[in-house]
Amino acid sequence: MASTRATQAIQIPESGELPPGPKGLPLFGVALSLRRDVLGVLTRIAREYGDIAYVPLLMQSRILVSSPEWIEDLIVRQPQKFDKGPGLKDASRRLLGEGLLTSDGELWRRQRRLAQPAFHRQRIGEYAQVMVEQATAHTCNWRDGETRDMAEEMMALTLIIAVKTLFGIEFTDEAKRVGPAVTLLMRYQLGRLRSPIKIPMHWPTPSNLRANRAYEFLDSLVYGIIEERRRRRDAGEPEGHDVLSLLMNAMDEDGSRMTPKQLRDEVMTLFIAGHETTAVTLGWLWHLLAQNPRVEQRLAEELHSVLAGRAPTPEDLPRLPYLDAVIKEVLRLYPAAYVLQRTSLEPFALAAYQFPVNTTVIMSQWIVHRDPRLFDAPDEFQPERWLDGLESRLHPYAYFPFGGGPRRCIGQIFALMEAALVAATLAQKFRFAEREGMKVVPEPLVTLRAKGGVPMTVRIRS
Numbered sequence: 246m247a248s249t250r251a252t253q254a255i256q257i258p259e260s261g262e263l264p265p266g267p268k269g270l271p272l273f274g275v276a277l278s279l280r281r282d283v284l285g286v287l288t289r290i291a292r293e294y295g296d297i298a299y300v301p302l303l304m305q306s307r308i309l310v311s312s313p314e315w316i317e318d319l320i321v322r323q324p325q326k327f328d329k330g331p332g333l334k335d336a337s338r339r340l341l342g343e344g345l346l347t348s349d350g351e352l353w354r355r356q357r358r359l360a361q362p363a364f365h366r367q368r369i370g371e372y373a374q375v376m377v378e379q380a381t382a383h384t385c386n387w388r389d390g391e392t393r394d395m396a397e398e399m400m401a402l403t404l405i406i407a408v409k410t411l412f413g414i415e416f417t418d419e420a421k422r423v424g425p426a427v428t429l430l431m432r433y434q435l436g437r438l439r440s441p442i443k444i445p446m447h448w449p450t451p452s453n454l455r456a457n458r459a460y461e462f463l464d465s466l467v468y469g470i471i472e473e474r475r476r477r478r479d480a481g482e483p484e485g486h487d488v489l490s491l492l493m494n495a496m497d498e499d500g501s502r503m504t505p506k507q508l509r510d511e512v513m514t515l516f517i518a519g520h521e522t523t524a525v526t527l528g529w530l531w532h533l534l535a536q537n538p539r540v541e542q543r544l545a546e547e548l549h550s551v552l553a554g555r556a557p558t559p560e561d562l563p564r565l566p567y568l569d570a571v572i573k574e575v576l577r578l579y580p581a582a583y584v585l586q587r588t589s590l591e592p593f594a595l596a597a598y599q600f601p602v603n604t605t606v607i608m609s610q611w612i613v614h615r616d617p618r619l620f621d622a623p624d625e626f627q628p629e630r631w632l633d634g635l636e637s638r639l640h641p642y643a644y645f646p647f648g649g650g651p652r653r654c655i656g657q658i659f660a661l662m663e664a665a666l667v668a669a670t671l672a673q674k675f676r677f678a679e680r681e682g683m684k685v686v687p688e689p690l691v692t693l694r695a696k697g698g699v700p701m702t703v704r705i706r707s
């Protein structure tokens with residue numbers, strides 16, 4: 246079960262030694278600058294103080310680990326010594342409850358076992374047709390010269406795909422309202438997490454009221470999905486092989502089923518995790534292609550020579566190596582999940598350090614993926630770097646957009662196939678251009694969003 250222990254300051258290890266790190270302000274440490282620029286501040290700490298650094302933060306100091314070797318040590322070799330920690334759980338309890346992403350221990354193991362079959366490669370192949378059909382339908386009335394916020398459009402499209410494939414139901418009307426509601430809640434919860442003063446959520450402040458309305462909206466959608474599925478089952482309609490059927494029918498050894506609350510938490514988790522990250526990745530993809538016309542051109546040529554205008558299938562993907570390299574490079578530069586966090590359940594050793602129980606460790610894909618020791622020209626968008634087998638020469642945790650160890654993303658194959666099929670479908674028909682001089686900056690919420698969205702002009706290819 247999830248731990249409810251409170252976050253504590255890291256105590257000085259018995260050896261008396263903490264890793265190097267900035268002093269920051271008395272009491273606050275670097276909390277205030279981190280609130281303003283989390284990616285910049287953490288990157289500077291890693292580059293200046295090394296692969297294991299101390300991040301002083303009010304009552305919640307952290308250890309920042311930034312080398313592939315130590316990251317592998319923590320999440321692959323000694324994962325049993327850690328859980329997701331009280332900070333993450335507190336921030337996400339109201340929305341995700343104890344779903345796969347946030348639960349730990351026996352509950353997590355059971356749910357992962359139950360959900361896993363729905364994510365096997367063969368099953369994901371069956372979802373491919375839905376992905377392409379929905380991408381085509383979603384864009385069929387797009388006109389040359391109009392402006393579309395590609396962040397918002399990708400959010401709506403991936404949501405429709407996730408609900409249809411994972412839960413086996415149709416869903417379009419409210420898709421566009423989900424993105425803004427999730428954004429609002431991410432900002433709200435991160436604001437609370439990073440703020441030293443926590444106003445109780447039930448106080449009727451304007452931001453609490455807005456957040457509660459968004460929570461209620463998402464709750465009603467998710468309960469609606471479960472209800473719809475139940476109604477169909479009771480009406481004798483044939484069961485699907487989707488993840489919702491698996492979860493609804495799953496029984497424990499003692500014959501009991503998942504409680505309505507557990508089912509709600511899993512559906513909400515897959516509802517959010519199953520679309521948000523892929524949408525964010527596709528939003529960055531269109532932005533990076535617009536910024537790099539040479540890459541955009543090469544991709545269009547590859548798609549034309551392999552597909553010649555027809556719809557892509559999973560069988561085409563091995564023959565589209567440049568598309569694969571583009572997606573890898575997008576996930577390197579803008580990893581939708583930009584940080585992993587773990588809290589120790591028992592003392593643990595890392596390099597020459599001994600850390601006590603309740604130590605919170607952060608490992609950031611953003612920092613490692615842009616490390617000049619690991620990648621040449623690390624801040625540049627160069628899909629070509631992946632074409633000559635770079636991945637097999639890299640340490641496995643030099644590039645880890647999907648995490649690793651037992652908590653590796655369950656949706657990795659799903660996400661990569663969806664990103665490739667949606668990108669191939671749209672890039673054959675359209676080009677997207679950005680306003681001259683427009684600057685798209687990352688906004689590190691729970692996922693790495695683009696601040697203000699990605700407004701783009703649609704150009705139909707001749």
Ligand code: HEM
Pocket residue numbers: 345346347357514515518519520522523526580581582585586645646647648649651652653654655656657659660661
């Ligand atoms: C580009 C898209 C995606 C990225 C970058 C991504 C990234 C990640 C990462 C880094 C983790 C590990 C978190 C940790 O260890 O703390 C994770 C976990 C997870 N992801 Fe994804 N994800 C993506 C797409 C998806 C999709 C499409 C689904 C569902 C269909 C999904 C469902 C989940 C779930 C349920 C977990 C928790 C797994 C567990 O702890 O057992 N993700 N994801």
